[in-house]
Amino acid sequence: xxxxxxxxxxxxxxxxxxxxxxxxxxxxxxxxxxxxxxxxxxxxxxxxxxxxxxxxxxxxxxxxxxxxxxxxxxxxxxxxxxxxxxxxxxxxxxxxxxxxxxxxxxxxxxxxxxxxxxxxxxxxxxxxxxxxxxxxxxxxxxxxxxxxxxxxxxxxxxxxxxx
Amino acid sequence: xxxxxxxxxxxxxxxxxxxxxxxxxxxxxxxxxxxxxxxxxxxxxxxxxxxxxxxxxxxxxxxxxxxxxxxxxxxxxxxxxxxxxxxxxxxxxxxxxxxxx
Numbered sequence: 001x002x003x004x005x006x007x008x009x010x011x012x013x014x015x016x017x018x019x020x021x022x023x024x025x026x027x028x029x030x031x032x033x034x035x036x037x038x039x040x041x042x043x044x045x046x047x048x049x050x051x052x053x054x055x056x057x058x059x060x061x062x063x064x065x066x067x068x069x070x071x072x073x074x075x076x077x078x079x080x081x082x083x084x085x086x087x088x089x090x091x092x093x094x095x096x097x098x099x100x101x102x103x104x105x106x107x108x109x110x111x112x113x114x115x116x117x118x119x120x121x122x123x124x125x126x127x128x129x130x131x132x133x134x135x136x137x138x139x140x141x142x143x144x145x146x147x148x149x150x151x152x153x154x155x156x157x158x159x160x161x162x163x
Numbered sequence: 164x165x166x167x168x169x170x171x172x173x174x175x176x177x178x179x180x181x182x183x184x185x186x187x188x189x190x191x192x193x194x195x196x197x198x199x200x201x202x203x204x205x206x207x208x209x210x211x212x213x214x215x216x217x218x219x220x221x222x223x224x225x226x227x228x229x230x231x232x233x234x235x236x237x238x239x240x241x242x243x244x245x246x247x248x249x250x251x252x253x254x255x256x257x258x259x260x261x262x263x264x
Contacts, residue, residue: 046248047259054245054260062249069253111205111255118200125199151202158204 003153005160010103013095020084020094022149027078029113029146030070038119042070042112070112076105103157110150117143189262191244193237195228196257203229209254210236213247238263 002013015023032038043063047054083096098106118128121143128147136142195206203225210221214237227234236258237247244260251258 042255044252044257045259046245046252047261062252065249066252107205108255111201115198115200115255123200128199147200154202154205158202158208 003156003160006097008101009097009099010157010160011095011097014093015084015096016093019149020096022146023096024081024084025146026081026109026113026150027074030074030109030116032116035116035120037122038116041115041119043067070108073105073108074112076102077109080106098157100161103161107154107157110154114147114150114154117147123147190238191241191260192235192263193244193247193251194233194259194261195224195236195251196259197228197232198257201256205254206256209251209256213250213254 001015001019002011004011004013012023032042043066045055046058046062049055080096080098080102084094117123121127121140123144127144130144195210206225206228207218207221210216210224211218214221216224224234224236237244241260248258248260
Protein backbone atom coordinates (compact mmCIF):
# COMPACT_ATOMS: atom_id res chain seq x y z
CA UNK A 1 0.00 0.00 0.00
CA UNK A 2 1.22 3.50 -0.83
CA UNK A 3 -0.17 6.79 0.37
CA UNK A 4 0.70 10.16 -1.04
CA UNK A 5 -0.75 13.56 -1.59
CA UNK A 6 -1.70 14.22 -5.19
CA UNK A 7 -2.84 17.77 -5.97
CA UNK A 8 -6.33 18.03 -4.51
CA UNK A 9 -6.58 14.55 -3.06
CA UNK A 10 -4.87 11.94 -0.92
CA UNK A 11 -4.20 8.85 -2.96
CA UNK A 12 -4.03 5.41 -1.38
CA UNK A 13 -2.79 3.06 -4.06
CA UNK A 14 -1.82 -0.62 -4.19
CA UNK A 15 -4.56 -1.37 -1.70
CA UNK A 16 -4.73 -5.12 -1.29
CA UNK A 17 -8.18 -6.72 -0.92
CA UNK A 18 -7.82 -7.15 2.84
CA UNK A 19 -7.03 -3.50 3.54
CA UNK A 20 -9.62 -2.39 1.00
CA UNK A 21 -12.19 -4.44 2.91
CA UNK A 22 -11.14 -2.79 6.19
CA UNK A 23 -11.70 0.59 4.57
CA UNK A 24 -15.12 -0.51 3.29
CA UNK A 25 -16.00 -1.39 6.88
CA UNK A 26 -15.46 2.15 8.21
CA UNK A 27 -19.13 3.24 7.92
CA UNK A 28 -20.47 0.04 9.48
CA UNK A 29 -17.86 0.23 12.23
CA UNK A 30 -19.27 3.56 13.40
CA UNK A 31 -22.64 2.00 14.22
CA UNK A 32 -23.40 1.88 17.92
CA UNK A 33 -26.65 -0.09 17.83
CA UNK A 34 -26.63 -2.79 20.49
CA UNK A 35 -23.42 -1.50 22.04
CA UNK A 36 -24.31 0.64 25.02
CA UNK A 37 -20.68 1.41 25.93
CA UNK A 38 -19.99 2.67 22.41
CA UNK A 39 -23.14 4.77 22.50
CA UNK A 40 -22.08 6.26 25.82
CA UNK A 41 -18.62 7.03 24.51
CA UNK A 42 -19.80 8.81 21.37
CA UNK A 43 -22.47 10.73 23.25
CA UNK A 44 -20.81 11.32 26.59
CA UNK A 45 -22.25 13.76 29.13
CA UNK A 46 -21.15 17.39 28.90
CA UNK A 47 -20.91 17.75 32.69
CA UNK A 48 -21.18 15.75 35.88
CA UNK A 49 -24.53 13.98 36.18
CA UNK A 50 -25.36 16.24 39.14
CA UNK A 51 -25.61 19.15 36.67
CA UNK A 52 -29.07 17.96 35.69
CA UNK A 53 -30.20 21.05 33.81
CA UNK A 54 -27.11 21.12 31.61
CA UNK A 55 -27.28 17.40 30.87
CA UNK A 56 -31.02 17.50 30.12
CA UNK A 57 -30.71 20.45 27.74
CA UNK A 58 -27.76 18.76 26.06
CA UNK A 59 -29.82 15.64 25.35
CA UNK A 60 -32.58 17.69 23.75
CA UNK A 61 -30.65 20.30 21.80
CA UNK A 62 -27.03 19.24 21.29
CA UNK A 63 -27.07 15.47 20.96
CA UNK A 64 -29.26 15.50 17.82
CA UNK A 65 -26.82 17.99 16.27
CA UNK A 66 -23.90 15.72 17.07
CA UNK A 67 -25.72 12.74 15.57
CA UNK A 68 -26.26 14.70 12.37
CA UNK A 69 -22.61 15.79 12.31
CA UNK A 70 -21.34 12.23 12.77
CA UNK A 71 -23.77 10.84 10.21
CA UNK A 72 -22.79 13.44 7.62
CA UNK A 73 -19.11 12.55 8.07
CA UNK A 74 -19.87 8.85 7.73
CA UNK A 75 -21.96 9.41 4.59
CA UNK A 76 -19.16 11.44 3.00
CA UNK A 77 -16.72 8.61 3.65
CA UNK A 78 -19.19 6.01 2.36
CA UNK A 79 -19.52 7.99 -0.87
CA UNK A 80 -15.74 8.17 -1.33
CA UNK A 81 -15.47 4.45 -0.64
CA UNK A 82 -17.72 3.65 -3.59
CA UNK A 83 -14.55 3.96 -5.69
CA UNK A 84 -13.51 0.60 -4.25
CA UNK A 85 -16.56 -1.12 -5.72
CA UNK A 86 -15.63 -0.49 -9.34
CA UNK A 87 -12.95 -3.13 -9.81
CA UNK A 88 -13.85 -5.82 -12.30
CA UNK A 89 -11.27 -8.17 -10.82
CA UNK A 90 -12.35 -9.15 -7.31
CA UNK A 91 -8.87 -9.79 -5.91
CA UNK A 92 -6.99 -7.00 -7.66
CA UNK A 93 -5.26 -4.20 -5.77
CA UNK A 94 -7.10 -0.93 -6.03
CA UNK A 95 -6.69 2.80 -5.51
CA UNK A 96 -8.69 5.19 -3.38
CA UNK A 97 -8.61 8.96 -3.80
CA UNK A 98 -9.83 11.09 -0.91
CA UNK A 99 -10.61 14.67 -1.99
CA UNK A 100 -8.86 17.13 0.35
CA UNK A 101 -12.20 18.82 1.02
CA UNK A 102 -13.35 15.56 2.62
CA UNK A 103 -10.39 14.94 4.93
CA UNK A 104 -12.11 16.42 7.99
CA UNK A 105 -15.04 14.05 7.43
CA UNK A 106 -12.55 11.18 7.12
CA UNK A 107 -10.81 12.13 10.37
CA UNK A 108 -14.16 12.25 12.11
CA UNK A 109 -15.47 8.96 10.71
CA UNK A 110 -12.18 7.18 11.41
CA UNK A 111 -12.30 8.45 14.97
CA UNK A 112 -15.90 7.33 15.38
CA UNK A 113 -14.98 3.87 14.11
CA UNK A 114 -11.91 3.61 16.37
CA UNK A 115 -13.86 4.69 19.47
CA UNK A 116 -16.79 2.38 18.75
CA UNK A 117 -14.58 -0.67 18.10
CA UNK A 118 -12.46 0.07 21.19
CA UNK A 119 -15.59 0.43 23.33
CA UNK A 120 -17.19 -2.75 21.94
CA UNK A 121 -14.09 -4.85 22.68
CA UNK A 122 -13.16 -2.95 25.82
CA UNK A 123 -9.56 -2.47 24.68
CA UNK A 124 -7.16 -1.47 27.44
CA UNK A 125 -4.19 0.89 27.17
CA UNK A 126 -1.96 -2.18 26.85
CA UNK A 127 -4.08 -3.58 24.00
CA UNK A 128 -4.00 -0.27 22.17
CA UNK A 129 -0.20 -0.08 22.38
CA UNK A 130 0.16 -3.56 20.89
CA UNK A 131 0.69 -2.55 17.27
CA UNK A 132 2.14 -5.87 16.20
CA UNK A 133 -0.62 -8.31 17.10
CA UNK A 134 -1.66 -10.39 14.12
CA UNK A 135 -5.15 -9.67 12.82
CA UNK A 136 -5.50 -13.36 12.06
CA UNK A 137 -6.87 -14.73 15.27
CA UNK A 138 -10.04 -13.73 17.01
CA UNK A 139 -12.57 -11.12 15.91
CA UNK A 140 -11.18 -9.05 18.76
CA UNK A 141 -7.66 -9.18 17.28
CA UNK A 142 -9.07 -8.04 13.96
CA UNK A 143 -10.82 -5.21 15.78
CA UNK A 144 -7.52 -4.11 17.30
CA UNK A 145 -5.88 -4.21 13.87
CA UNK A 146 -8.71 -2.05 12.53
CA UNK A 147 -8.23 0.51 15.32
CA UNK A 148 -4.51 0.71 14.60
CA UNK A 149 -4.94 0.81 10.82
CA UNK A 150 -7.52 3.58 11.05
CA UNK A 151 -5.20 5.40 13.46
CA UNK A 152 -2.38 5.13 10.95
CA UNK A 153 -4.61 6.72 8.31
CA UNK A 154 -5.53 9.52 10.70
CA UNK A 155 -1.85 10.19 11.41
CA UNK A 156 -1.10 10.29 7.72
CA UNK A 157 -3.97 12.67 6.97
CA UNK A 158 -2.93 14.99 9.80
CA UNK A 159 0.69 14.96 8.64
CA UNK A 160 -0.01 15.46 4.95
CA UNK A 161 -2.70 18.10 5.38
CA UNK A 162 -0.73 19.87 8.14
CA UNK A 163 -3.97 20.18 10.12
CA UNK B 164 -41.90 72.90 44.89
CA UNK B 165 -41.04 69.37 45.61
CA UNK B 166 -41.59 67.11 42.71
CA UNK B 167 -42.30 63.43 43.03
CA UNK B 168 -39.05 62.85 41.16
CA UNK B 169 -37.02 64.71 43.83
CA UNK B 170 -38.89 62.81 46.48
CA UNK B 171 -37.97 59.56 44.87
CA UNK B 172 -34.33 60.60 44.68
CA UNK B 173 -34.21 61.61 48.30
CA UNK B 174 -36.01 58.54 49.52
CA UNK B 175 -35.24 55.84 47.07
CA UNK B 176 -37.06 52.57 47.40
CA UNK B 177 -34.48 49.88 47.29
CA UNK B 178 -35.69 46.78 45.58
CA UNK B 179 -33.79 43.81 46.76
CA UNK B 180 -32.88 41.26 44.18
CA UNK B 181 -32.10 37.82 45.40
CA UNK B 182 -30.50 35.23 43.16
CA UNK B 183 -29.36 31.79 44.00
CA UNK B 184 -25.61 31.40 43.90
CA UNK B 185 -25.79 28.98 41.01
CA UNK B 186 -27.67 31.53 38.92
CA UNK B 187 -24.81 33.97 39.03
CA UNK B 188 -22.70 33.69 35.94
CA UNK B 189 -19.60 32.56 37.75
CA UNK B 190 -16.70 31.32 35.68
CA UNK B 191 -16.83 27.80 34.36
CA UNK B 192 -14.01 25.59 33.19
CA UNK B 193 -13.78 23.47 30.09
CA UNK B 194 -11.95 20.28 30.91
CA UNK B 195 -10.66 17.68 28.49
CA UNK B 196 -10.25 14.17 29.87
CA UNK B 197 -7.83 11.48 28.79
CA UNK B 198 -8.96 8.90 26.30
CA UNK B 199 -6.52 6.17 25.24
CA UNK B 200 -8.04 5.92 21.77
CA UNK B 201 -7.71 9.49 20.54
CA UNK B 202 -4.33 10.11 18.93
CA UNK B 203 -2.05 12.71 20.47
CA UNK B 204 -1.63 14.45 17.12
CA UNK B 205 -5.41 14.49 16.65
CA UNK B 206 -6.02 16.04 20.09
CA UNK B 207 -3.38 18.69 19.36
CA UNK B 208 -5.07 19.51 16.06
CA UNK B 209 -8.47 19.83 17.76
CA UNK B 210 -7.11 22.26 20.37
CA UNK B 211 -5.61 24.38 17.62
CA UNK B 212 -8.84 24.41 15.65
CA UNK B 213 -11.31 24.95 18.49
CA UNK B 214 -9.37 27.41 20.65
CA UNK B 215 -6.95 28.82 18.10
CA UNK B 216 -4.01 27.77 20.27
CA UNK B 217 -0.55 27.91 18.73
CA UNK B 218 0.93 24.44 18.30
CA UNK B 219 3.14 24.68 21.41
CA UNK B 220 0.22 25.56 23.67
CA UNK B 221 -1.98 22.91 22.10
CA UNK B 222 0.73 20.30 22.66
CA UNK B 223 1.18 21.43 26.27
CA UNK B 224 -2.51 20.85 26.98
CA UNK B 225 -2.51 17.58 25.04
CA UNK B 226 0.39 16.31 27.16
CA UNK B 227 -1.37 17.44 30.32
CA UNK B 228 -4.40 15.39 29.28
CA UNK B 229 -2.20 12.43 28.44
CA UNK B 230 -0.04 12.52 31.57
CA UNK B 231 -2.38 13.90 34.22
CA UNK B 232 -5.67 12.59 32.90
CA UNK B 233 -7.22 16.02 32.35
CA UNK B 234 -6.47 19.56 31.38
CA UNK B 235 -8.35 22.80 31.92
CA UNK B 236 -8.32 24.24 28.44
CA UNK B 237 -10.53 27.28 28.93
CA UNK B 238 -12.42 29.16 31.62
CA UNK B 239 -15.06 31.85 31.37
CA UNK B 240 -18.78 32.32 31.10
CA UNK B 241 -21.08 29.31 30.94
CA UNK B 242 -22.60 29.93 27.53
CA UNK B 243 -19.21 30.05 25.82
CA UNK B 244 -18.00 27.08 27.83
CA UNK B 245 -20.99 25.05 26.63
CA UNK B 246 -20.24 26.02 23.06
CA UNK B 247 -16.62 24.87 23.40
CA UNK B 248 -17.68 21.58 24.96
CA UNK B 249 -20.10 21.05 22.09
CA UNK B 250 -17.31 21.68 19.57
CA UNK B 251 -14.97 19.30 21.39
CA UNK B 252 -17.64 16.59 21.44
CA UNK B 253 -18.06 17.17 17.71
CA UNK B 254 -14.44 16.11 17.40
CA UNK B 255 -15.19 13.18 19.74
CA UNK B 256 -13.01 14.36 22.60
CA UNK B 257 -14.10 13.63 26.17
CA UNK B 258 -14.85 17.11 27.47
CA UNK B 259 -16.94 18.55 30.28
CA UNK B 260 -17.72 21.89 31.77
CA UNK B 261 -17.39 22.41 35.50
CA UNK B 262 -17.95 25.28 37.86
CA UNK B 263 -14.78 27.04 38.91
CA UNK B 264 -14.24 26.52 42.61
